[in-house]
C-alpha cells in the first residue's frame with residue numbers, strides 16, 4: 001500500500017483528498033487535526049501501521065504493518081443526518097458488512113452497536129468521534145479498523161472478545177486496497193439512506209446473537225440480562241428479560257457480552 005496505489009484505488013469515489021502514512025499514531029487523531037484545519041466532507045486518512053491506535057472505551061487498537069486496514073473518513077453531516085448522528089457507527093459496520101458480503105461472499109454479523117463479526121469473532125471495529133467548537137459541529141470522523149490477515153489479530157490473552165481476520169474467514173488472501181474501496185463505496189451508498197427504514201432493516205438483519213442470552217453492562221449501572229430481540233428505530237437494542245419484559249438499551253457507554 002502506498003499513496004500512488006491508493007490514488008488509483010480511490011479514483012471515482014467522492015473523496016476530495018486523502019492522506020496516506022506508512023506509520024502514524026492514530027488515523028482518527030490525524031483526521032481530527034485535519035477537521036480543525038478545515039477538511040472537506042469525504043477527506044480520508046489511511047495508514048499501514050498505527051502506533052497509538054484507539055478503540056472504544058479508551059482501549060488500545062493495534063494495527064501492525066501490512067496486515068490490516070486502518071482508516072478514518074471525515075464527514076460533515078447535512079441537516080437530515082444530524083437527526084441520525086448516532087447512526088454513523090452502524091453506518092460503518094453496515095458498510096464493512098456489505099463489502100465483505102459482496103466482495104467475498106462472507107456472512108458478517110453486527111454485534112450491537114457496531115462491531116463486525118465473522119464466525120462470531122470480531123474482525124473489525126469502528127470508532128466514531130465528533131469535533132465540536134462550542135455548540136457547532138465541525139465534523140465527524142468515522143475510524144475503521146479491519147483485521148485482514150491472521151497476523152493482525154492480537155494474542156488471545158489481550159482480547160476481551162474473541163477475534164479473527166477476514167482472510168481466516170474467507171480462507172484465502174484478500175487484497176486490502178480493493179476491500180478498502182468496497183467498504184467506502186458501500187459507506188457512501190448507505191449514507192444516503194441513513195434515515196430510511198431500509199437502513200434500519202439492513203442493520204437489524206445482520207444483528208448478531210438474535211434470540212441468544214446476553215448481558216449488558218453499563219458504567220455505574222446494574223447489568224441487564226436478556227435475549228436479543230432486535231433494534232428499534234432509535235438504534236437501541238431490544239432485549240427480553242427472564243420475566244418476558246422487553247427493555248430497550250440505548251447506545252452509549254454500554255458493553256454487550258454473550259452469556260455462557
Ligand code: BTN
Nearest residue numbers: 026053054055056125126143145
Ligand atoms: C473498537 O472496536 O474499539 C474500535 C476500533 C477502531 C479502530 C480504528 S483503526 C482506524 C481508526 N484510528 C484509530 O485510532 N482508531 C480507529
